[in-house]
Amino acid sequence: MVELKAVATSTQESSRALVANVLSKLDEHSLAHVLSTSTMSRYVRQWRQDAQQAPPIPQTRTGYVIPEEYTKLDRERCFLQHDSGTEDDNRILVFASAQGLRDLVRCKSWGFEGTFKYCPKIFVQLFTTHGQDGTFTVPRVFALLPSRTEETYTRVFSILKDLQPELNPQDVMMDFEMASYNAFIAYFDYASDVVAGFEELFDDDDLPQEFIEYFAVNYIGSEMGRAQNRRRMVPRFKIADWNVRDRALQDKLHTNNLEGFHNALQSSGTQKPLTFGVLSKD
Incomplete structure (x- = not known):
């Protein structure tokens, strides 16, 4: 644990990769006595937070500016693509890399999924957009939403279109929820007989x-x-x-792919994480 703490506070490697690297150096006898991977990852995040003196945790969606270090993947790559404003009571934050948005243009099979557990308390939902790339389903866009209304989802899809006008999926997997459904078909349109x-x-x-x-x-x-x-x-x-018959025959994206990502996300952190905790690269 001493070695792990030293490495954690001196590198920017993700907590999962860091823990995996440390564990790979242990023999079978030592491995039998170490903490679980998820517990060790939480220690890593806590050590880093203590060392970096993270900014005060916001208590409302308004009135605070997100520190620059939480808006970028590194010095060159922006991650916070849209912030509706510090005075917006219905504030929306949309995170994605420029490459991720370009990949979504190429990915014609999409999936949408929302999670409530791994979402800061001042927001209602973490809404993710996934693209199928070959046999892999990869999350490309992460949006923190203030509500689950049709108006909110309409704003999200409008933001996506503004960020990348060439977005045009051929098929989409999403929950049958009227709010998100109506908002989506207002921006994207698609037919089989049952x-x-x-x-x-x-x-x-x-x-x-x-x-x-x-x-x-x-x-x-x-x-x-x-x-x-x-x-x-x-x-x-x-x-x-x-109707998903053709999707199943073509081995396209399933809801299990999306739920699997969110289950992994939730198991790697605490429920209802603090705002800057969910923005951490860990």
Whole structure:
């Protein structure tokens, strides 16, 4: 632990990489008696915070300027791409590297995921944008949001478009939440037919009618009218937006990819971390 503390306070290596490097030098007997990797990583972050004398933790979203060291990945690369303002009660912070934004242009399969546990208390959600690069799913944009309203998500997607106008995903994986869904389709637009398969369910007496009607209203579209005037209404969620059959066949991005990243994020730090803690490169 003495060696780990010395290295932690003298290098900028990430806590995970630093711990892994130290552990790689230990024999099997010593490894059996060390603390868990997550615990050692927390020690590293605490030692660094003590050594650097981190700025006071903000108690509200307004009234503070983010120190420069928390806005960059290094001297040359900016990480804080958008700050809606120190006096904005609904302040939004968007973090991404310039390369990450360029990669999103190239990645045609995206995913959105929100987490509440690994998010500073003064914000409501850490909202991440992921791009599928070959067989890998990589988080590219991190946004701290003040709420989960349609207006907030609309602002986020507007910011993304302003940062990189060429963004144009071919398909997207996201939760069926009306606020984010409506905001997204206002900026990006997309179609397969599952109606015939759904209609077969009406002949299944084992399925409750309420269950079938729920899916008709939300995902397929209820039928209205009589005889030749009978037609199917537009469902709450368009079929083209939720049908993932082709995605599965093509081994495209799944929600598990996004949830896996957030689970790893949460396990590597405390729940509801302090504002500058979540901005740390560790």
